[in-house]
Amino acid sequence: MMKRMGVEEKLGLNKFLLDEGNPHIKINKEICRACTGKPCLVACPASLYTLKEEEIGFDYAGCLECGTCRIICPKPGAIDWSYPRGTFGVAYRYG
Amino acid sequence: MSEDRFDVIIVGAGPAGSTAAYILAGAGKEVLLIERGDEPGAKNMTGGRLYGHSLEKIIPGFAQEAPLERRIVKETVSFLTSDTSVSFDLQSELLGSGGKESYSVLRAEFDCWLAKKAEKAGAILVTGIRVDDLFMEEGRVKGVIAGEDIMEAGVVILADGVNSLLAQKIGMKQELKPHQAAVGAKEIIELPGEVIEDRFNLHEGEGAARLFVGDCTKGRIGGGFLYTNKKSISLGLVFTLSDLQSWEKTVPEMVEDFKHHPAVSPLIKGGRTLEYSAHLVPEAGYSMIPKLYGDGVVVVGDAAGFVINIGYMVRGMDLAIASGEAAAKAIISAHDVYTTQALSRYRKLLEESFVIRDLKQYSKFPAFLNNKRIFNEYPQLIAELMTDFFSVDGSPVPPMMKRILKPVKKVGLMKVASDVWKGVRAL
CATH class of the missing domain: 3.50.50.60 (FAD/NAD(P)-binding domain)
Incomplete structure (x- = not known):
């Protein structure tokens, strides 16, 4: 039987160059607090949105740059989304 | 200048x-x-x-x-329930030749x-x-x-x-709307070329493509896919964002469940994941140009x-x-x-060119796919029907018509007829 892989383990396989101190996605926690559905929690394929004591947290390290969070987010202004600067972010070796 | x-x-x-x-x-x-x-x-x-x-x-x-x-010569569509898989399988020399070639x-x-x-x-x-x-x-x-x-x-x-x-x-x-986009998440799973050829019944250089409907997305709008590469398998899921709003499971957990489905796990047995990727797919076709x-x-x-x-x-x-x-x-x-x-x-x-022509031809299809029965009731119906056909346990066999109608009636005869009609029209 195959071992189940956690998302950190999956992301750990990817080649990734982190732009330290320069998050390409920023969230407005004030707006997120008023969100009841919080679909980002399940939809982000890298599970980078987390909920701790009712508050949304987000870590841009590991982001696959897909754009899912930006489109599924029901609260205008909650997510400020751009691509990482050139050469930074994920670099698929297979794709 | x-x-x-x-x-x-x-x-x-x-x-x-x-x-x-x-x-x-x-x-x-x-x-x-x-x-x-x-x-x-x-x-x-x-x-x-x-x-x-x-x-x-x-x-x-x-x-x-x-x-x-690999040059794709084999196409399989499988309907999944949690314990059953019913597949339509096409393997033909004609698929990968005469201008119809497709490649993983x-x-x-x-x-x-x-x-x-x-x-x-x-x-x-x-x-x-x-x-x-x-x-x-x-x-x-x-x-x-x-x-x-x-x-x-x-x-x-x-x-x-x-x-x-x-x-x-x-x-x-x-800006894209959730019903206009799907997210695809995929793993590249490494396997030796000969293992892939043996497992999928292929000659050297030939490839297989598989699509999955039903349990892989837990009945949500979307599906699973598998493509054989030279020395790896691309395996993943696609979910329409509008139907991904509230779930018990996250996307990577669903990918993991899919890998462990009884019909999928033997295909990737012994394989090692090399990469995990995700991307959006624009899905609304002609209406979103x-x-x-x-x-x-x-x-x-x-x-x-x-x-x-x-x-x-x-x-x-x-x-x-x-x-x-x-x-x-x-x-x-x-x-x-x-x-x-x-x-x-x-x-x-x-x-x-074919671009706008084909997009127009299939313009009704995105709306047709927005029907939960395709991802829930129908995989269940087909699985029940086919399992019944192939089961022998010594109890008296009911007449064929009764066996067919029993699961169909569960969904509703009119609904099935109407969905089939809509599907044919959308294509």
């Missing part, structure tokens, strides 16, 4: 952008192809299969030199190859540069802005993919939403390539006058 001014700047070195660059450079245009990844393909992923016809037209015999994985591909290698072809044709390729904005003058696009730099061009091709923030910025395109051209600008490929999803078949790259070709041809025939009027030829060429 300033010395920094190009005839054409192309944003994005995916299949659409590189195809346009290849044709334009070949026609003597000064072309700058800008890619934000370190290498072309570094930011891209596909399920993935390339239907070869449109590239074959542009680069005859491309399959001899392109880094393709990995984009890191493939996109690099196509961008290098454009480079050899004379295009200048720069990588690791993110284009932040379009450079506008008097209401028309005059170039691109990357950081502090402004690069000018007669015309800009936006080949910047499904998210196309640039097309949104200049109002050519609306944005403004395709403007003063000094055209939009191609995923940025223009050129994807056809009809459930058992998903096409994007062949449309991207053909749209890149149409954009290049329109630009060549514009003779350095890149007005809205001159570039309207791009739309006309698309309409004359």
Whole structure:
């Protein structure tokens, strides 16, 4: 039987160059607090949105740059989304 | 003409952008192809299969030199419940020949190859540069802005993919809505070539494509896919975002469940995951086509939403390539006058090609797929029916008609008939 892989383990396989101190996605926690559905929690394929004591947290390290969070987010202004600067972010070796 | 001014700047070195660059450079245009990844393909992923016809037209015999994985000769669609899989399986020599060839591909290698072809044709390729904005003058696009730099061009091709923030910025395109996009998440699972050939009943170099409906998305709108590569398997799921709002499980957990489904786990047994990727798929087809051209600008490929999803078949790259070709041809025939009027030829060429024709043909399909019965009741119905057909336990066998009608009646005879009718009409 195959071992189940956690998302950190999956992301750990990817080649990734982190732009330290320069998050390409920023969230407005004030707006997120008023969100009841919080679909980002399940939809982000890298599970980078987390909920701790009712508050949304987000870590841009590991982001696959897909754009899912930006489109599924029901609260205008909650997510400020751009691509990482050139050469930074994920670099698929297979794709 | 300033010395920094190009005839054409192309944003994005995916299949659409590189195809346009290849044709334009070949026609003597000064072309700058800008890619934000370190290498072309570094930011891209596909399920993935390339239907070869449109590239074959542009680069005859491309399959001899392109880094393709396997020529697909076997198609399987499987309906899944949690414990059962019912498959429709087609294996034919005719599938992979006579202009109908399709190939499994990995984009890191493939996109690099196509961008290098454009480079050899004379295009200048720069990588690791993110284009932040379009450079506008008097209401028309005059170039691109990357950081502090402004690069000018007669015309800009936006080949910047499904998210196309640039097309949104200049109002050519609306932000995607959740029902217009799906997210695909995929693993590359390493296996020896001979194991893949034995497991999928293939000759050397041949490949299999599989699609899955039902339990893999826990009944939500979407599906699973599997493509055999030379020495790996591409396995993943696609979910329409509008039906991904509230779940008990996250996307990566669903991928993990899919890998452990009894019909899937034997296929990847002993394999080692090499990479995990995700990407959006524009899904609404004909209804989501944005403004395709403007003063000094055209939009191609995923940025223009050129994807056809009809459930058992998903096409994007062949449309991207053909749209890149149409954009290049329109630009060549514009003779350095890149007005809205001159570039309207791009739309006309698309309409004359299979791109708009096929998108129109399947325009009712996205709405048809927005039917939960396809992902819940029907896989269940088919599984129940087929399991019953093949089961013998010594109890008296009821008449055939009764056996068929029992699970059908559970869903409702009229509903089944109506869905079948709608499906046929949508195709």
